[in-house]
Each structure stands twice: as C-alpha cells, then as structure tokens.
Amino acid sequence: MLEFEEALARVLAAVPAPTSECVSLRDAPGRVLVEQVQAPIDLPIFANSAMDGYAVRAADVASAKPASPVRLRLAGKIAAGEASSGEVTAGMCVRLFTGSPLPPGADAVVMQEDTHVDSHSSGQVLILAPVGPGGNVRSRGEDVKHGATLAQPGDIVTAGRIGLLAGAGLTRVHVGRQPVVGLLATGSELTEPGQPLAPGRIYESNRSALAVLLERAGAVPKTFPLVADALAVTSLALADAFNQCHAVVTSGGVSVGEMDFLRRAFEQIGGELEYWKVAIKPGRPFVFGRFRGKLLFGLPGNPVSALVTFLLLVRPALLRWQGATDVSLPAHPGVLAEPLANHGERRHFMRVKVDSTGKIHSAGIQASHVLSSLAAANGLVDVPAHTTLATGSAVTALRWEY
Numbered sequence: 001m002l003e004f005e006e007a008l009a010r011v012l013a014a015v016p017a018p019t020s021e022c023v024s025l026r027d028a029p030g031r032v033l034v035e036q037v038q039a040p041i042d043l044p045i046f047a048n049s050a051m052d053g054y055a056v057r058a059a060d061v062a063s064a065k066p067a068s069p070v071r072l073r074l075a076g077k078i079a080a081g082e083a084s085s086g087e088v089t090a091g092m093c094v095r096l097f098t099g100s101p102l103p104p105g106a107d108a109v110v111m112q113e114d115t116h117v118d119s120h121s122s123g124q125v126l127i128l129a130p131v132g133p134g135g136n137v138r139s140r141g142e143d144v145k146h147g148a149t150l151a152q153p154g155d156i157v158t159a160g161r162i163g164l165l166a167g168a169g170l171t172r173v174h175v176g177r178q179p180v181v182g183l184l185a186t187g188s189e190l191t192e193p194g195q196p197l198a199p200g201r202i203y204e205s206n207r208s209a210l211a212v213l214l215e216r217a218g219a220v221p222k223t224f225p226l227v228a229d230a231l232a233v234t235s236l237a238l239a240d241a242f243n244q245c246h247a248v249v250t251s252g253g254v255s256v257g258e259m260d261f262l263r264r265a266f267e268q269i270g271g272e273l274e275y276w277k278v279a280i281k282p283g284r285p286f287v288f289g290r291f292r293g294k295l296l297f298g299l300p301g302n303p304v305s306a307l308v309t310f311l312l313l314v315r316p317a318l319l320r321w322q323g324a325t326d327v328s329l330p331a332h333p334g335v336l337a338e339p340l341a342n343h344g345e346r347r348h349f350m351r352v353k354v355d356s357t358g359k360i361h362s363a364g365i366q367a368s369h370v371l372s373s374l375a376a377a378n379g380l381v382d383v384p385a386h387t388t389l390a391t392g393s394a395v396t397a398l399r400w401e402y
C-alpha cells in the first residue's frame, strides 16, 4: 500500500509534458499559460490624471490655502480620450478629467474639490490647497514597464490576468492543450438518472459529478455509456475510451471482489498497472496505470471515494498535463469549530465545511457512501490515523470552490 505522497508523485511523474495552442483571451479563463508574456507597452501608456481637476505646476500652488488661494489662468480643457496639446507654463492650469493625459509642463493635478471657479472672473481658477509634484498623477509605466513580465508559464489565466493582458493590448495567449478524459462508470446495479429504477438498482451519480470536476481542472470530459460488471465488456469499454481520449477515469470495480473487473480488463487490453492501493480513506483502492502514453485512473465506486480521490490524485495530474506549476488544492488554514475523529488505521481526508468567517465544521457523516455530507462540504481535512482533532485545533482545509 502506497503513502499518499508517493502515489501522487508517481502520478505526476507519468504525466506527459504540455503541448500548446494559441487561444483568444475570451477562451483562456482557467487555462494554463505555457509562455512568458512580456508587456509590449508601458502601463499606463502615458501620464494621466487620477482625478477630475486641474493640471498645474506644483511649485505654482505650494502656498495655496482656502483663505489665500492661488489664482491660475485656465488655458484649456483635455477630456479623457483627447490628446494633450500645448504646454502648461507658470501661472497656468488646464482642466482635466480622470484619465485625461497630463499636458507637458504640468507635474501635478489639483482635484476639483480643492478649487473654486469664480463666475465673475471667467478663465480663472482659484486653487485652495497645494499639491506635491506627482500628486494625483498616474505616471507612465508605474503599473507595468514595457518589457516587464506580465505572466509566467504555469500561471492559471484568471479574470485579473485577462484584464492585465487585455490592458496591454494583447488578444491571444499560448496555453496548454486540454486533455480529453473519458469517463466510465462500472457496475451492473447502475441506472441512468431519469430512467425507472428496477429492484436492486441505483442511480449512477459519479459521471455527472466527475464531469464537473474534470471541467474545473481544465480537462475536456467525454462521458461513455454505463459498463456492466463483466470482464469482456469492461475490456471493450476501456479500449474504446482509450482510443478516443488522452486519459480514462473509471469508477467502481477496483476492489478485490470477484465482480471487480477493472484491473483485469486493463491488463487484458495491454495496460501496465502502476499501483492499486493507497493508504488513505476514503479511497484505498485506487488504480493508476499507463496505456500507450495515456493514463488510467480507476477510482473506487463509492461516490465520496470517487470524488475525493479525484481531487487528491487526478486533478493535480490534469493540471500538470496543461503545464500548471501549482497543482494542489488551495489550502485554507483555520480553526475547527467541532472535533474531527479518525478512529481508523489510515489517514482520513474528512469532509468539512469552511464557513464565511473561515471556521471549519464537519460536513456531516463521514462514511464513503454519504452523498449529503459531500454536497455540504467545500473542503477536506487530512486527519492522521487514530487521531481526534479537538474543537479549536488549528488545521488546514484543502478547498474546492463548487
């Protein structure tokens, strides 16, 4: 039986290097960059006003006070989007708005609230407060300098990064290709949701839930029909899925019972089994294998085991496949609001709910078939064997979003 860390390391070591494609920013969210992106321009691209106000020479207004304002001559107006024209010389000011280019000669902007326009003396502005050089000015390149690195290979394309890249005028990026992942559910008891249930049968739920997690991990799920518990059909289904996909995720049929055909079927089609036992709960039976440069992840059938082993062992592989550097679930350090007890022999990744204040609650009953606590959970806490973590313990929840 492998320790979790070794199981994960072996999966990651088997993942092929990312191949790249060029996509529009619109299609890039969640994708992984495989290139370093350099700023083609300065940001801001020109010095501009951070306020509605007046461009001035700071030295001209150093003595301005409400009781003894400085009077400046209004030489013009530059709206946002207009090019600046003319130079601001001593005793002059120019009306500006947020984003208006700072005209040459000016080195600061007095905000409108610190000014007074006298209706009797048109063309004059009273400045009521001083502003230091550079005040209320966004200087050229203060955000990003031309040539600076905007993003690194391995970065996930987030909304913020899309904003940065678009702001630099870029429209396309090179990202890792998304692996197409076949999804198979094995089990003669399984029925498609929406169909009538015969006695002894249950609804199949793993493919729907795993398809969501596959998409969240940037992979392209391809769902295959249900697979009955029989060696020949399991082999055929695996061969078909491997023909069409870069990796195959199966659920069920990986235990030691005589109705568990997954491992035998995989070996029958020529797959090489890497391991099939990991010392974690849920999910001791977890099959990892290779087939002609492609990967098999055989998850246990219990819905909780399937989802937890996916998050811990498959999600990292799919992210790495696309070139991601950080592949672990986001860690949330917090305090337990109630105890978590693991009486078992294996470390238990227990379902928890991180509330909006950051406190960590048990998500409910921890048995591997309990879907309600899975639905309530948004994280996992790794509880060592034979250990009870008391209320108030500092722990780290491994989070997922939805």
Ligand code: AMP
Binding pocket: 185, 186, 187, 189, 190, 202, 203, 204, 205, 206, 207, 251, 252, 253, 254, 255, 300, 301, 302, 303
């Ligand atoms: P197995 O890993 O095949 O032994 O299945 C373990 C348990 O999970 C059994 O109770 C199965 O009925 C159940 N199960 C297996 N696959 C699924 C599935 N795709 N959806 C819902 N329950 C499943």
Ligand code: MG
Binding pocket: 186, 187, 188, 229, 252, 253, 301
């Ligand atoms: Mg089964």
